Amino acid sequence: MTKLAAKLTLLSCFVLSSASVMANSEELSQCPARNFPGETSTSISFDPSQWPLKGWLIQSPNSRALYLSSDPTDAQNSVVRFELRQGETLQTRTVNRPRAELYEQYRAPFHHPIEYQFRVFFPDEWQNDDVRALIAQWHATPDLHLDEVSRSPNLALDVHGDQLLIKVQTSPVAVNQDNRTDMLHEVLYRSDPIKKNQWYQIKVEVNWSWSTDGYIKVWIQGQQVVNYVGPTAYQDCYGPYFKMGIYRQDSPNTFVMYADDYQRKLL
Template sequence: MQKQHLSLALLITLPFVLATSVWAYSQNNSQNKLIFAEDFENGDLSKWGKTVDTQFKNKKFTPPGKEDCCQYSVQIATSPTNPSDRVAKFTLYRNDPDVSGSRRSELRLNAVARNSEYWYGFSTYLPADFSKDRSMEIISQWHSKPDKNLGENWRSPPLYLKSFNGHWQIARRWDSKRVTTKNTPEGKETIDLGAYQTGVWTNWVFHVKWSHQADGLVEVWKNGKLVLRKTGPNTYNDNIGPFQKIGIYKPDWKYRPHKSKITQRVVYYDNVRVGSDRASYKDVAP
């Protein structure tokens, strides 16, 4: 009877044990797909000072961190929609001093390997007073490092999300040539994603297979809806891949000040995630 009782107990508990084990494996496996996760709840920005991708550490160029001029530029703040939630608040004024050659308030992750694949997710919030301006600002960008040993200088990012005159837009540039100068990429385009909404959070997911050749891929979801899918080249033919930056970059305030009629920009960020090539939409979606 005792053996039968033990066997019965095992039969009763085994499904629960197996289910718990599968759930735990699934959770751990999902977490392993995430390279970086930031919800700003810890109250500091220390994560942005560490190498993100352990498979590709490049300490000689673009360590993760901040690109800001002032104490108010990047702050941990209370969410404008939830008083119990912490988020990142980016503030940029027209007369702020230059940072890295222009007007910006950004957080930066480190570069990835060339021909690599990543998933990126984040939420953005434009305040109610985020007025239309016929001068664009970049809200998130994936920049590339020029191969200066080949004579290259800094160029426009191969991929970026911007706000322009009341709309969201995606801008892309690519070049298979070994040397790319500022004004000679093989291809470029801007895709309009419709009017932006203020006073609400917008959720973004980017899936990119970085490549300067035909095997490249860019997919973009806005609030759960696929709004862009492009195959083919999507970056420059550089030694290393791009690095992501979030925040505000408004170059016209330095180079074409007559185009802008405003004096301040504020943007909020939350739920920033980066997934490896083993990740999926659900792993990074806000």
């Protein structure tokens, strides 16, 4: 059996009807069992007593690049601070890139609406540059048993220059091995210039799906800026996971960002 045929067999475990999505338990068992810690809902305020966070992992080149800090606007509040300087990279399973990120081990379900909320803050130390700098991303879970490589995130918040871009990426290819073939990209939103030294409240509602029932809605400061309908995920055994922090192209400039009040819940 070819890898593509094997992947298509795995995908047949999800049967989409007009009323609901049903999984055939016999076919679903072909997806390898994997343990992803996390509850179906969570609320995190980055209290030092709860650090390091249960169910989260840290990807950081050094201790200065990611740590708990006082809120720049409220010394009584604890937040997480991210900083990347030129040349600071971290080697992961697949790449060596500049990054300082927290990522949640929980995997979202397919075909079930889910909501995420969090706040981000860009101080003066965020030195704008014309490079890609992801501050939040929803990353796919590659099917390693099919030798699949990691693909670019299905959904990403990207600060480019002084603007925030919201991007979606999917692919009709079931088994991906190069992160380039038949990728579908779309910029869903491009903001006005970002204001420094203020908190931005972000809410995302999404239905992860490689089919027509997928959708993405995004609100910034309470105003809806994205209302997208279409595919939102790759055809995988397990759904996307959330990452926050800084993942960027290298730059001579220093980037600093704060984040707080992460929430996730099924709708």
